[in-house]
Amino acid sequence: MRTVFYISDGTAITSEVFGHALLSLFPMQFQHRTISFVETVEKAQATKALINKVCSQNGEPALVFHTFVNPEVREIIDSCDGVIYNFLEHFVKPLEQELQITACPKAHRTHSINKNSYDNRIDAVNYALANDDGSSITNFEQADVILIGVSRSGKTPSSLYLAMQYGVKVANYPFTDDDMENLSLPAFLKEHKKKLFGLTIDPQRLIDIREGRLAHSQYASARQCRMEVREVEKLYKQEKIPFINTTKLSVEEIAAKVLSQTGLQRYKY
Amino acid sequence: MRTVFYISDGTAITSEVFGHALLSLFPMQFQHRTISFVETVEKAQATKALINKVCSQNGEPALVFHTFVNPEVREIIDSCDGVIYNFLEHFVKPLEQELQITACPKAHRTHSINKNSYDNRIDAVNYALANDDGSSITNFEQADVILIGVSRSGKTPSSLYLAMQYGVKVANYPFTDDDMENLSLPAFLKEHKKKLFGLTIDPQRLIDIREGRLAHSQYASARQCRMEVREVEKLYKQEKIPFINTTKLSVEEIAAKVLSQTGLQRYKY
Known part of the structure; x- marks a missing residue:
């Protein structure tokens, strides 16, 4: 199996995203290795030695995705036995021409703290935690969006992802069995109706997830799951609340659809 | 201010990371706009019309970062008045040659559900939530790592980030004022000593964060913050627990350092 290295003087997140996006186009398995914070000549040399060892053991060159801007470190990595893919070098010159300004390598710290937005993100994570699962219904004033849905339809991970990645303040509120008879919007949600966004899920997937948590319970029963999903979807339509089905969506996709x-x-930028 | 578009037929996360990494090299302000799920010819045409309108209003071409693999949609976006930056096209051919296999555009869904790893990530998020802030000290057996530190040193966001992005199971345990006299490792941590990873923070930053939460409290006082930081750092050194100072680190950097x-x-791949 081909070994792939993702290397950077920072978190290596950019190298990973860059490499994964490309390799996802190839129907093959890869062995992945990430090496972050290669900030010194010594660490670059050790990294190069490791790559060379892997290339020699495997009898084929490793793929090396990197985004170094420091020329000293970069030259060491570029001289390894692996095949180098560095997207920065292809795009910096054209961008310099278009923007009529010289790139400033020292600014290259994509995933470090950005004063303007970082506190927003942490505040949003704290907000999501404090307003998870209907634990507080008095702070909806501050919410950017309120996710609603039955238990285990994806509200909590989606709220946290939106907060962590984008600094969006997301509360979430679950409809439980107690709400199901004559399901309607409670007053504390109704007054924030424009912020409501519904999640739904295929009943079979919901059964599977709930069985994993509370096997053989009424909560996980087919009848209960079907009824809850039917009722919330009816409510979304009646109240004209936008909603998406999360069955086949990752948190990244749910978050992107909610934003869109x-x-x-x-607020990330 | 130059407008930048990040466009994709999926979440557009890859386009954003790609564009941000490049633009972070330029000491300028940009106006950012993300357009996700451009999956149809109609949506591509509407997107092109929007880009053209922005270019015309601004009197300068917008920058357009995209990662389309569907040729029909891609040609429409490529024909807009913006300047196109598409990193896939530069790297697909060289990778095809190196791997001796043809790229398969349909597989391009970097941020969708990957059966093998996705459930791991959601399980890890649930684990992090259930084992946050010392709320449960009986599940440490299952933890991949246990973050320890004083209150507000970054444990919770870091735990959630590691879980969400990498499927790593992270518990976290706070040392509180009650622990401070003769601070030592409690037995339930000592038996998992190899999993312990310490966070620390500069006292002044800790004071600022705590003041934001509980102004004029003993909890936020300079004396208290300095004492707590001094005591935990002493403990880390005595017990030879690896630790990092989070004062100037983002959650991405903390996570990368913990992994490294x-x-x-x-488990993402």
Whole structure:
């Protein structure tokens, strides 16, 4: 199996995203290795030695995705036995021409603290935790969006992802069995109706997830799951609340759809 | 201000990372706009019209970062008035040659559900939530790593980030004022000593964060913050627990350092 290295003087997140996006186009298995914080000549040399050892053991060159801007470290990595893919070098010159400004390598710290947005993100994570699962219904004023749905339809991970990645303040509220008879919007949600965004899920997937948590319970029964999903979807339609089915979606996709459909601003930049 | 578009037929996360990494090299401000799920010819045409309108209004071409693999949609976006940056096209051919296999555009869904790893990530998020802030000290057996530190040193966001992005199971345990007299490792931590990873923080930053939460409290006082930081750092050194100072680190950097220093496997792929 081909070994792939993702290397950077920072977190290596950019190298990983860059490499994964490309390798996902190839129907093959790879052995992945990430080496972050290669900030010194010594660490670069050790990394080069490791790559060379892997190339020699495997009898084929490793693929090396990196984003170094420090020329000293970069030259060491570039001289290894692996095949180098560095997307920065292809795009920096054209961008310099278009923007009429010289790139400034020292600014290259994509995933470090950005004063303007970082506290927003941490505040949003704390907000999501404090307003998870209907634990507080008095702070909805501050929410950018309120995710609603039955238990285990994806509200909590989606709220946390939106907060962590984009600094969006997301509360979430679960409809439980107690709400199901004559399901309607409680007053504390109704007054924030424009912020509501519904999640739904295929009943069979919901059964599987709930069985994993509370096997053989009424909570996980086919009848209960089907009824809950039917009732919330009816409510979303009646109240004209936008909603998506999360069955086949990752948290990344759910988050992107919520942002796209609500037109919410992202605070990451 | 130059407008930048990040466009994709999926979440557009890859386009954003790609564009941000490049633009972070330029000491300028940009106006950012993300357009996700451009999956149809109609949506591509609407997107092109929007880009053209922005270019015309601004009197300068927008920058357009995209990663389309569907040729029909891609040609429409490529024909807009913006300047196109598409990193896939530069690297697909060289990779095809190196791997001796043809790229398979349909597989391009970097941020969708990957059966093998996705459930791991959601399980890890649930684990992090259930084992946050010392709320449970009986599940440490299952932890990949246990973050320890004083209150507000970054344990919770870091735990959630490691879980969400990498599927790593992280518990965290706070040392509180009650622990401070003759601070030592409690037995339930001592038996998992190899999993312990310490966070520390500069006292002044800790004071600022705690003041934001509980102004004028003993909890936020300079004396208290300095004492707690001094005591935990002494403990880390005595017990030879690896630790990092989070004062100037983002959650991405904390996570990358924890992974790098513990040698933990990432489950994302």
